[in-house]
Amino acid sequence: MTTIAIIGLGNMGKGLAKRLAGKTDLILASRDHAAATAFAATLPAGVVVLDQASAIAGADIVVLALPFEAALEAAGNPALKSKIVVDISNPVKADFSGLAIGHTTSAAEQLQAAAPDAKVVKAFNTIFAGLFDLPAAQTVAVPAFIAGNDEAAVAAVVELAGLAGFAVEKTGGIDAARLLEPLGMLNIRFGYGLGQGTGIAPNWIKLAA
Numbered sequence: 642m643t644t645i646a647i648i649g650l651g652n653m654g655k656g657l658a659k660r661l662a663g664k665t666d667l668i669l670a671s672r673d674h675a676a677a678t679a680f681a682a683t684l685p686a687g688v689v690v691l692d693q694a695s696a697i698a699g700a701d702i703v704v705l706a707l708p709f710e711a712a713l714e715a716a717g718n719p720a721l722k723s724k725i726v727v728d729i730s731n732p733v734k735a736d737f738s739g740l741a742i743g744h745t746t747s748a749a750e751q752l753q754a755a756a757p758d759a760k761v762v763k764a765f766n767t768i769f770a771g772l773f774d775l776p777a778a779q780t781v782a783v784p785a786f787i788a789g790n791d792e793a794a795v796a797a798v799v800e801l802a803g804l805a806g807f808a809v810e811k812t813g814g815i816d817a818a819r820l821l822e823p824l825g826m827l828n829i830r831f832g833y834g835l836g837q838g839t840g841i842a843p844n845w846i847k848l849a850a
């Protein structure tokens with residue numbers, strides 16, 4: 642069975658953990674080990690809490706459920722070599738008014754540069770954390786947009802997204818993160834700035850030719 646490590650137990654990390662617990666081998670890592678242990682106790686049995694280094698060492702897939710800057714720092718960990726690393730971040734400015742980087746690069750590409758021997762895959766950045774708390778039946782048609790250069794790594798994250806109760810829209814190589822991160826920002830604008838709330842998600846409508 643694939644072992645997935647989730648680093649960072651904020652809204653997204655916890656949400657993903659709730660969707661994945663009991664369906665795959667799951668390791669959680671947090672700066673607050675006691676809080677993580679208490680959270681793990683609320684999940685189906687078999688979820689392990691470890692420090693970040695041990696979590697990375699024991700995982701096939703490492704989800705960096707961190708703010709971008711913290712993810713970038715974590716990406717410098719040499720233990721990520723040859724691991725599949727899932728970048729879920731939207732590199733937003735501190736005041737959420739827009740993206741701090743983009744167009745000619747992306748958070749995912751910067752993480753890939755910081756962890757050149759890892760296989761970085763972008764996923765979940767257009768999915769609001771609250772969606773993980775809905776019954777999975779309500780999100781099975783919601784696409785997790787996925788981008789990555791390594792075919793096997795992308796396939797593994799496609800499987801992860803399915804396990805977590807989402808549909809999948811593959812978008813090509815990691816450079817597609819330059820498009821997905823502005824899409825995540827647009828989602829934030831709709832959700833917060835334009836008052837639609839966070840029970841929304843972008844989808845692609847396929848019309849007949």
Ligand SMILES: NC(=O)c1ccc[n+]([C@@H]2O[C@H](COP(=O)([O-])OP(=O)(O)OC[C@H]3O[C@@H](n4cnc5c(N)ncnc54)[C@H](OP(=O)(O)O)[C@@H]3O)[C@@H](O)[C@H]2O)c1
Binds near residue numbers: 653671733
């Ligand atoms: N919230 C959303 O709806 C949403 C949607 C799509 C994408 N995202 C992206 O997902 C990532 C996580 O978002 P989130 O909403 O889960 O954020 P969050 O609730 O603030 O959680 C982030 C977690 O990262 C850990 N962390 C480690 N170093 C940190 C640092 N220096 N500063 C702050 N936190 C640090 C903390 O977990 P521990 O205390 O357990 O270590 C913290 O709880 C972000 O990159 C965000 O852009 C969020």
